[in-house]
Amino acid sequence: MQTHQYDVVIVGAGGAGMRAALESGQRVRTAVLTKLYPTRSHTGAAQGGMCAALANVEEDNWEWHTFDTVKGGDFLVDQDAAEVMAKEAIDAVLDLEKMGLPFNRTPDGLIDQRRFGGHTRKHGEAAVRRSCYAADRTGHMILQTLYQQCIKRDVEFYNEFYVLDLLFTEVDGVRRTAGVVAYELATGEIHVFRAKAVVFATGGAGKVYKTTSNAHTLTGDGMAIALRSGLPLEDMEFFQFHPTGLAGLGILLSEAARGEGAILRNSEGERFMERYAPTLKDLAPRDVVARAMANEVREGRGSGPNKDYVLLDLTHLEPSHIDAKLPDITEFARTYLGVEPYTEPVPVFPTAHYAMGGMPTTIDAEVLGDNTHVVPGLYAAGEVACVSVHGANRLGTNSLLDINVFGRRAGLAAAAFAEKAPLVELPDAPSADTEALLEGIRDRADGERVAVLRRELQETMDANAQVFRSEATLKQALSDVHALKARYANVSVQDKGRRFNTDLLEAVELGFLLDLAEVIVVGALERKESRGGHFREDYQNRDDVNYMRHTMAYRSAEDDGVRLDFKPVVVTRYQPMERKF
Amino acid sequence: MTAAVADAPVAGAVPSFQVTLRLRRFNPESDTEARWEEHTVTMHGTDRVLDALHKIKWEIDGSLTFRRSCAHGICGSDAMRINGRNRLACKTLLKDLPLDKPVTVEPIKGLAVLKDLVVDMDPFFEAYKSIMPFLVTTGNDPSRERRQSPEDRARYDDTTKCIMCAACTTSCPVYWSDGQYFGPQAIVGAHRFIFDSRDEGAEQRLEILNDRDGVWRCRTTFNCTDACPRGIEVTKAIQEVKRALLFRRV
Amino acid sequence: MTTTIPAPRTPRRLRGRTNTELYAWMFMRASGVLLVILIFTHLFVNLVTGDGINALDFGFVAGKWANPVWQVWDLMMLWLAMLHGTNGMRTVINDYAERDQLRLWLKVGLYTATTITIVLGTLVIFTFDPCPPDAAADLLPSFCPVP
Amino acid sequence: MPKAPAGTLYRGREGMWSWVAHRVTGIGIFFFLFAHILDTALVRVSPEAYNEVIATYKNPIVGLMEVGLVAAIVFHAFNGLRIVLVDFWSKGPRFQKQLFASVLVLWVVLMVPFTIRHLSHVFGG
């Protein structure tokens, strides 16, 4: 075991982690721990854009942006946080430009903007061009640019270090953050990082589902570690299903395709979104579009031999326009489905995309240990966190914004904290739990295969806790997850070595996924209403009287299950109203 | 992913088939030398080499080790030598390969192999870091964005696509020879800034690449261009840097 | 542990600011283009025209070098081809000889050989006597005075 | 220190193989050039010495080798011009494969008549 000491340790080198590192690294001794080389992080997969009311191409302001975010999130958004994000969006985009991000440009040389789902002018009047973009690789450019700035500022990275535990020490009756425990993939060695402040920026958990736009490595580690440490997770039942994943594969075709004019059609060639969202049509928020698509398929108007997908039609667009604005995603269609988007419509179906929920934080990215108290020294930002700017459904382009705005805030807050706070003693035997976890799996001679359990988990989640949910399906999912958890206790790996034992790490990740799946399902069962990304067939309406509240899920110590609590939503300007698009 | 593909409606039309993979394995804890190992698996329609590797790892031999993340050619984790050429495993469809003979899969060449298909990427990233891969400007930052015309933006568009997968650098015969050459990726990284109208560090970067192990070592073998999964015209970028050195300063 | 992992390559060090490689690179191109003209003509005259290779003998060479144009021609060819080839060989050595010692010795050998060859060749062209006094007359070019 | 273990041969394409050929021919020509300069230097020794060595050039086997040499030079020369185009013509990199095809065509076009003529000298003479 090796021990290291820093002022701030950042876990995760995606957009949120590196944005935080840029702030913190300038002020205090900072280390970034990441299980992937920074440029492999899934922020790089983001395509469409990052929105900010720059008003470079048409009239816009941050207040409209706030409203769209709140309404898009089906009023489960904490409105103070949404306001902060929309306001700081403008500087967040300009900062990135100054760091060198190659945004597409208007003829005048300004940052170009395009339309995106749910972003409107004058509180819903018409779609507005608010998304700043770099072709269809905005996330890639953000990730690259932030990494380049980290190189410039000599940020210290620990690449391929898996953080597996969070350390706390009680000082004067308060649990304070003491550091993290990490596993070095290359050597199999355990490292303890002692730090005054820890920032979690570990990204999403899409691998809970089978069909997903998320990377194999997005296994919700940060959320699960927090849960296991007794911290709550907020609003986990809200998972976003992106309408246009490549059918069967889940690989994402950005909403930018529809922003540039692509149209969804059913097997009859009908532009069915006109029926579901007369004003915004194909550019309605994702939950609405995904549900509409699933409904078309359910009612027998799906395309293909099994009638189980709909079509995304780009054929009326100029090939040169497609090449200029959507080069990458059209290539996905060609490479992976063998479909030529110039002339053929592309088969698409909703794909698990984004976790709206996560570790609850304040607008300064401080992690909450319950409804009101922050955990001293612990911060979170990005998809792992839930400041609650996305509420029940995230608007497209708001996540790249989220990671920049709150990543920055997390870095600033953590550094400020570390400048004042003393180092906390490490707990006794800091790495004991982690070692027990790893050796337990490694030493088990014979047992179930990780891949089998994972596939069963993903299949039940896809079947029972996806776009449409009901009491019956969720109960099924819950009992499946419980059974899988029991079997997980008997899981084993074939690779018993120390170096690059990815077999072992996949087993650990599966444990995280199982914990999170349970939280998602329990939360979804309890929420007997339909709101945003959570749609209950048995309770099809939003119920503001009983459910205008955040879910706070804790791991219950007694039965290793989930205990739920609730937290009010922060409402400032906008009273809940019916969502029409 | 494998199972998902099996159920894929579009895959319905394409029957499943047998694939034999010939894998170059090396376990630092028990092998002194790399060895070949073959596995035959049943795959379907649009499955990629990555799916086959996963199938082997998940169902046959969990110790098979390789890097991967995004599974759709965007993160740059899984460059490997497939049938003798550098490719991304997640972007190489099995049905596009000749399946009557085994598909050989080996680590990329020129970087030390750590385990199976995993190589030491540090020298590669070090080369990138040494070309100052960040925007260099002088004076105060403007209050709004720096302006840049769409034409100026287009000049370096191609090289912004790089995902640092190292397929290019490790396909370069000059890089294999002694590993001191910066390699095409580092030059691509420099190109992206040298031709950015907002950047003021071109002189310094050109100076770095004028080194003995800089651009002049490129022998225009085009392996890099052929290997690049992002379709970047790598050799063209290198030539533009050479010409910038020749005509702007000399 | 049974094996060690190979250490990462030695970190690269920049070797001062010179344009050596740039000039060498440029020279390869320039000399190459000139050499095309020089060598192709040379080959054509020597191997294709007239009786081709059968016509080659002392007399042929002497006849050619009596003309200053051919003298300069061959001189340029000698220098350019040798320098071009030597620089090319230097590249090859740089690529494949990884140990500094070996690299050094190979290059020393290369440069010595090149210098000797160029000096020798130049001397031959300029100190060449087309009609050496003690040679058999039938081997000499026709313009030699018959003794 | 073991390096990355040698695997299969890298399957390069036109660009790589043309470079391999360029390098091999370059090195070959270089060594021939040594010999050629040394033998030409014999003109300073005596006409007899020179003619004696040149006579071996007219031997049929050496005659065949000469064809090989000229083939190498012609390839190296044309491919050298291709490299120069790739370096200085902005569209060169994009058309390198076509340029390589042209090199091969030109090479054949030149080598066929030359071979016929040269061998007729060697064998006929």
Ligand SMILES: Cc1cc2nc3c(=O)[nH]c(=O)nc-3n(C[C@H](O)[C@H](O)[C@H](O)COP(=O)(O)OP(=O)(O)OC[C@H]3O[C@@H](n4cnc5c(N)ncnc54)[C@H](O)[C@@H]3O)c2cc1C
């Ligand atoms: C295909 C796709 C397209 C998208 N398009 C858009 C878009 O157009 N606009 C938009 O706004 N949003 C988009 N999103 C959403 C957005 O990209 C993500 O939500 C966001 O990038 C998440 O960033 P992050 O920094 O939180 O996490 P990530 O970028 O996922 O980074 C996570 C980091 O945490 C590290 N990590 C994880 N676990 C551990 C551990 N245990 N130990 C150490 N390190 C760990 C990883 O190595 C990685 O560096 C898209 C998402 C996807 C999947």
Ligand code: HEM
């Ligand atoms: C006939 C006209 C010739 C042309 C147009 C020509 C052109 C070139 C060019 C452009 C290069 C540089 C290749 C690169 O940098 O990638 C080169 C390399 C080389 N040339 Fe020539 N050359 C010619 C004749 C010769 C001759 C006569 C010799 C031998 C003495 C020779 C030996 C070499 C060698 C050894 C190399 C290095 C090869 C390498 O680095 O791969 N060339 N040539």
Ligand code: SF4
């Ligand atoms: S240039 Fe292409 S091949 Fe090279 S690292 Fe970048 S993406 Fe990979």
Ligand code: F3S
């Ligand atoms: S493969 Fe190498 S030699 Fe040049 S053209 Fe590419 S860098």
Ligand code: FES
């Ligand atoms: S797994 Fe990301 S590029 Fe292949």
